[in-house]
Amino acid sequence: xxxxxxxxxxxxxxxxxxxxxxxxxxxxxxxxxxxxxxxxxxxxxxxxxxxxxxxxxxxxxxxxxxxxxxxxxxxxxxxxxxxxxxxxxxxxxxxxxxxxxxxxxxxxxxxxxxxxxxxxxxxxxxxxxxxxxxxxxxxxxxxxxxxxxxxxxxxxx
Numbered sequence: 001x002x003x004x005x006x007x008x009x010x011x012x013x014x015x016x017x018x019x020x021x022x023x024x025x026x027x028x029x030x031x032x033x034x035x036x037x038x039x040x041x042x043x044x045x046x047x048x049x050x051x052x053x054x055x056x057x058x059x060x061x062x063x064x065x066x067x068x069x070x071x072x073x074x075x076x077x078x079x080x081x082x083x084x085x086x087x088x089x090x091x092x093x094x095x096x097x098x099x100x101x102x103x104x105x106x107x108x109x110x111x112x113x114x115x116x117x118x119x120x121x122x123x124x125x126x127x128x129x130x131x132x133x134x135x136x137x138x139x140x141x142x143x144x145x146x147x148x149x150x151x152x153x154x155x156x157x
Contacts, residue, residue, distance in 0.1 A: 088134035099127025
């Protein structure tokens with residue numbers, strides 16, 4: 001095949017491509033390449049789904065906020081303090097009253113030296129220790145609730 005024949009076949013092919021696709025050969029070839037690349041990318045790449053903020057993320061935005069975190073922590077600790085001592089006050093009064101009555105009874109039915117030992121030493125000492133059980137119990141309950149809901153981990157952050 002001579003060069004004139006090659007040029008003639010080339011011209012006929014270009015005319016044929018232009019009549020079929022309506023564009024010149026370079027555009028047809030570029031479109032075919034980009035189509036192949038788009039198909040390969042569609043098969044290979046997976047776009048991660050757009051993540052929506054969960055309730056936990058929204059809570060984190062407030063609780064670990066630079067400006068709201070510490071005042072919120074102080075307010076929650078004040079609430080825990082009020083809860084513990086308000087709820088435990090009747091129990092503490094009951095324990096104090098019971099051990100006061102028990103000490104008075106023990107000093108009334110025994111000799112002075114034994115009554116003083118029992119009322120002021122043993123019963124008073126045990127009562128002084130036991131009076132702290134209700135607030136300690138309620139404090140541990142409040143801390144457990146804050147731990148279970150995830151606040152303590154956020155507050156530590």
